[in-house]
Structure formats: C-alpha cells, structure tokens
Amino acid sequence: DGGITQSPKYLFRKEGQNVTLSCEQNLNHDAMYWYRQDPGQGLRLIYYSQIVNDFQKGDIAEGYSVSREKKESFPLTVTSAQKNPTAFYLCASRVREYSYNEQFFGPGTRLTVL
Amino acid sequence: RKEVEQDPGPFNVPEGATVAFNCTYSNSASQSFFWYRQDCRKEPKLLMSVYSSGNEDGRFTAQLNRASQYISLLIRDSKLSDSATYLCVVNSGTGKLIFGQGTTLQVKP
Numbered sequence: 001d002g003g004i005t006q007s008p009k010y011l012f013r014k015e016g017q018n019v020t021l022s023c024e025q026n027l028n029h030d031a032m033y034w035y036r037q038d039p040g041q042g043l044r045l046i047y048y049s050q051i052v053n054d055f056q057k058g059d060i061a062e063g064y065s066v067s068r069e070k071k072e073s074f075p076l077t078v079t080s081a082q083k084n085p086t087a088f089y090l091c092a093s094r095v096r097e098y099s100y101n102e103q104f105f106g107p108g109t110r111l112t113v114l
Numbered sequence: 115r116k117e118v119e120q121d122p123g124p125f126n127v128p129e130g131a132t133v134a135f136n137c138t139y140s141n142s143a144s145q146s147f148f149w150y151r152q153d154c155r156k157e158p159k160l161l162m163s164v165y166s167s168g169n170e171d172g173r174f175t176a177q178l179n180r181a182s183q184y185i186s187l188l189i190r191d192s193k194l195s196d197s198a199t200y201l202c203v204v205n206s207g208t209g210k211l212i213f214g215q216g217t218t219l220q221v222k223p
Contacts, residue, residue, distance in 0.1 A: 043213045101146075102160050102203075
C-alpha cells in the first residue's frame with residue numbers, strides 16, 4: 001500500500017538535545033511538507049520541499065532544519081534553538097507543489113520535551 | 115484578513131441533525147478546494163474535494179460559491195462518529211494549499 005510513514009509515534013527529549021523525526025513516502029510525490037500543530041490550533045508550515053535537494057522555509061522555520069537527499073525521505077531535525085518544541089508534528093506529501101492536487105498526511109509524531 | 119477563515123465552533127448537535135459549515139477564502143484566483151477531517155490526536159484525512167458544480171458523498175454535500183468566495187460542507191443525519199474537526203483547504207491560486215483553522219463538531223447522543 002502506498003502511503004506516508006513517520007517515526008517514532010511518540011518521542012521524548014531533554015531540553016538542549018537535538019532530535020530528528022523521520023518521514024518516508026512511497027507515493028512517488030515530488031513535494032513534501034512538515035507542519036506543527038499545537039493543542040487546539042491549526043497547522044503551521046515549518047518547511048517544504050518541491051524536489052530533491054531543494055527546500056524552502058515555511059512560516060515557522062526557526063529552530064528547525066531539514067534535508068531532502070532522496071525523493072522518498074524528508075527528515076526534520078528539531079534543534080535546541082527551538083524555544084517551545086513540544087507539539088504534534090505532521091509530515092505530508094503532494095504530487096507537486098504547484099498543482100490542483102490534495103495533500104496526504106502521515107500519522108504524525110508527538111514530541112514532548114521534558 | 116486570513117486567507118482562509120472558518121468558524122472554530124464547537125458545533126454541538128444531536129444525533130440525526132443536519133449541520134452545515136462555511137469557509138471563506140480571500141483569493142479569487144483559487145482553483146481547487148477540499149474538506150479534510152481530523153480526529154483528536156490523529157492526522158488530517160481528505161474527506162472530499164469540492165467541485166464547481168457541487169458534489170455529494172453519502173450524507174456529505176460540498177458546495178462552492180465563487181461569487182461570494184466560500185465553500186460549505188453539509189452533513190445530514192449526523193452520527194456520533196462524525197465528531198471531529200473539519201478543515202477547509204484552499205489552493206491559493208499559485209498552487210499552494212492554505213489550511214483553515216478548523217471547525218469542531220461534537221455530535222451528542
């Protein structure tokens with residue numbers, strides 16, 4: 001079955017540590033996205049990538065970094081510079097960024113900073 | 115003004131009721147529209163696309179009004195399992211998808 005996988009589902013981190021969230025898709029989509037969702041809030045775009053080896057900052061990129069070395073993979077690193085990293089992180093993909101198509105989401109990673 | 119606006123609710127309705135949500139968008143060049151459903155602590159999932167002529171999927175009907183720049187979602191015969199947050203999503207006109215904040219529906223027995 002085609003889809004998006006994220007791991008781990010739950011992640012606990014101590015303050016001051018960097019942590020990397022995994023996102024893999026086998027939908028052959030060019031575009032991939034990372035969102036953050038806080039309780040009772042909407043989605044906020046962190047980073048997105050239209051194609052391999054290219055990515056752009058979203059609305060709240062500070063304290064985060066990404067890479068896109070393979071089409072299937074778009075890992076997100078939450079660095080110690082992120083002031084309030086506890087949140088629900090969602091990865092998504094789409095056929096292409098500038099298209100009429102919908103996005104598909106992975107199941108999410110819930111990060112808690114202790 | 116936000117690009118996509120929704121009434122956050124919550125909408126509390128009894129089982130069997132009909133409920134409607136509206137979503138307004140600001141960019142008249144927007145070309146595609148979607149409704150997503152998000153259950154508590156889960157990822158958003160596509161509920162339905164919204165076509166110019168309107169479309170129906172079982173108890174769910176989506177409508178687009180380009181003149182007034184809004185889309186709507188009508189749910190008939192509400193079930194307990196319809197309780198969720200419904201996200202309005204608009205293609206901004208450049209191809210970028212813009213997500214609304216979501217409308218929370220709580221269906222009561």
